[in-house]
Amino acid sequence: MxxxxxxxxxxLRPDRAAILGAVLGLLEASISLGALGSSxxxxxxxxxxxAWLSDLLYSDSPQFVPVFLFGGIWILQTVxxxxxxxxxxxxSLLFYAPLSALxxxxxxxxxxxxxxxxxxTVFRGKRGLT
Numbered sequence: 441m442x443x444x445x446x447x448x449x450x451x452l453r454p455d456r457a458a459i460l461g462a463v464l465g466l467l468e469a470s471i472s473l474g475a476l477g478s479s480x481x482x483x484x485x486x487x488x489x490x491a492w493l494s495d496l497l498y499s500d501s502p503q504f505v506p507v508f509l510f511g512g513i514w515i516l517q518t519v520x521x522x523x524x525x526x527x528x529x530x531x532s533l534l535f536y537a538p539l540s541a542l543x544x545x546x547x548x549x550x551x552x553x554x555x556x557x558x559x560x561t562v563f564r565g566k567r568g569l570t
Contacts, residue, residue, distance in 0.1 A: 441464045441467065441468050441483075442483075442486075442512070442513045442516050442517065442544065443509060443513060443544045443545075443547070443548040444464065445457075445460060445461050445464050445483060445486060445487050445490075445512075445516075446486075446490055446508065446509050446512035446513060446516075446548075447505075447509070447548055447552065448460050448487070449461075449486075449487050449490040449491040449494060449512070450490075450491075450494050450505070450508070452487075452491055453491060454487075454488045454489075454491040454492045454495075455488070456491075457487035457488055457490065457491035458484045458485070458487050458488035458491075459484075459487075460487055461480075461483035461484040461485070461486055461487025461488065462480050462483060462484040462487075464483050464487075465479045465480035465481070465482065465483030465484060466479075466480050468483065475523070475524065478520075478523045478524075479520065482516065482519050482520055482523065483516070486512065486515070486516045486519075490508075490512045493508075494508065505548075505549055505552045506545045506546065506548075506549030506552075507545075509541075509544065509545040509548050509549060510541050510542060510544075510545035511541075513540070513541035513544050513545060514537055514538055514541035517532075517536075517537040517540060517541060518533055518537050521533055521537065
């Protein structure tokens with residue numbers, strides 16, 4: 441779900457990316473039986489911030505999407521791990537989060553190449569932050 445949120449934030453305005461994040465956070469919390477409010481807030485904040493950053497850091501580089509996905513997923517998982525705590529949180533922060541983010545970024549990077557996500561972002565200059 442984190443990969444879908446970050447890919448969606450490449451194409452949506454920040455307000456709509458925050459709504460998408462809240463919906464995906466609700467789905468994530470209902471599937472994992474985790475904390476509902478914190479998951480929704482973290483997903484919504486990540487969607488908003490990453491949509492805003494995608495406008496700020498727009499790049500035509502083919503490596504932009506996988507790097508953007510890796511950073512977003514790693515930060516999202518790190519914040520969720522810090523909020524939930526637990527005995528395995530250090531292991532999760534240093535081992536699980538970066539490897540999971542790397543794998544998800546690779547899969548979604550290949551998917552973005554297949555569907556041509558760079559071609560879909562041509563209209564980005566028109567949407568702006570207004």
